[in-house]
Amino acid sequence: MTGTTQIFRDAGSDRMHRAKWWTSRIAIYGALTIWAIICLFPIYWTVTTSFKLAPDVMKGNMVPWLDFTPRWKGWQSLGLSPDVIFQTSTVREEFLKRFWNSLITSLTSSGLAVVLGSLAAYGLSRFSYRFGFMRNSDISFFFLSQMILPPVVLALPFLVLYKSLALLDTRIGLILLYTLMVLPIVIWIMRDQFAGIPVELEEAALVDGLGIWGAFFQIVLPIALPGMVAAFILSLVLTWNEYFFAALLTATDAKTLPVMVASQTGSQGINWWSMAALSGAAILPLVVVAIFLEKYIIKGMAAGAVK
């Protein structure tokens, strides 16, 4: 048994093929990794900076425990580190108040937009309306055209209007505006969802004696629920991050988190660690949402795109 001549071997073309496969794999994963780093590095930088001291920042240390020892300095300045969490802290109260404002306004306005928008989208996808010269397509266009309305056009009239209505610097005022802002997007997503539900389901329900509202709540709503969650989360992202209206229409009471973050940058030079902690805390909720509810976000954005 000396001859080790291989009887079966890959032909040259096959080997080339394999080499090509490997290059394409490497290229694909290389590109994916590079973009993943581009996406993640700013977040990583913010989170690590919130645990750094001034010298660490200046030396440009990056890796915790290896380059520098993580300290609670940044979170301490927010009153959120373990050693001060049980003491009273004005900064923490301020932060929690802003956080709470952001939470209330974004959740309520998204909820309101989903309720109003779903009803309107269902009506538009099932019944034919006629208000004067406006038919269904005109009404749809009316709603969707709100999307191009730039916030800056509404900002000042609302400032004056809210002043006389005593709604300036209140959460209700912000909620109304935010609802208006995300309503067209909700209608856009939900119209698509309802159009995908076969009308026979409601017809069967009507034959069985439900009214149209009964059919809507008992038959259609459960089916359209994932779409509504998607619309809700997308609205949540937009309203949580909204800065423009909040900056103009709130001063002390109803100030939201983005306004707080923005107002810190100018004041006293840049206080790196506390800014990092603040930014980190501001983005954390939505990062968590993105990780766990990614499916719905993608569903919501895909809804309008593919027909």
Add this chain to the structure above:
Amino acid sequence: MSTQGDLLHIVTSDTISPRRVRAGRVLVWVAGLGFLGVAAWQILFASGRVPWGFDNWRPVLLAYLVWATALCAAQVIVRGEAGKRTLFILPAVLFVVSLVVFPLLFGLYISFTDWNLASQQGMQPNGLNNLRQMWNDAFFWNALKNMVYYVLAVFVEYAIAFGLALLLNAQIRARKFFRVTFLLPLMLSPVAVSWMIGKSMMEIRFGPLARLARELGWDRPSFFGSPEVARFMIMAMDAWTFIPFMMIMLLAGLQALPKEVIEASKVDGASAWQSFWEVIFPLMLPVSVTAIVIRVIFKLKLADIIINVTSGGPGGATDSVTSFIFREYRDRSNVGYGTLLAMVYLVLIIIFVTLLLKVVARFMERPQ
């Protein structure tokens, strides 16, 4: 944009008594007159013709809400089943109309006044002075020119987003991890982004991006010093946040493509390049156009990052129209003029988007 499901056809035999109809009408009229009465009284009080009234206009708002509720209720009372159908869209219509149309009309009035919050006189109509001022305002035209650049940057974003969507659509492991990672920038608030990247990572002395730039041989990196670089950096940050948006839409489009066509092109011997350019790309055109149009609409509102990173500097090189008007309000309290600019911008946007949709519609018809 005309997704319309099957219509639900309902035949109902409503017998509504004349008394019920009358009751409904009376309800609307009473509530409406109540609203008008409260509003009129408050106007008289505000102009000092009656001695007492409310501290603010909130009761008028409440009266309006009562009227709106009465209007919704009356739909069912007067028109029965047909009214129940109207009830689906009436709340949304009332909401949008009252929150958009009235403020827009009011804004139109403000924009032809010389109102400055800092001056004590209140507003005085000043005819076309604001328009004349706008005509000579180099900074406004500069901001408009910048918007053109910003909008054109959408095409670059589109190319990158398409590439990423193709990557995510390929046969890869850990797809969910990459999808979530690529989605993350979209979740971050522009304000946080402007600190995280604009102010911290691009800090000239210690920021990691400045260090990287030095490593790569740019001796004294300054990201917001010269107009071109500053504008590019703003574009890059905005792109960073919004590329995932287009990417997800394009990915959804790619996943909905008919597999057979692509396989058929492979069987016919098309290379990867050919099957992309001659099969996938043309099939993706409708989705691409939707994604680009929506992205352009979002881009026209660009402001947060600019306000927080450069405040329009250096010398207005990064200003968008929105950030320019924001500063007009914030720093100069020049309310009348700022509102006029906003109105002009709205008109320009409406013209631009209408033209865009027209062009798109014609462009999309041709292949068929």
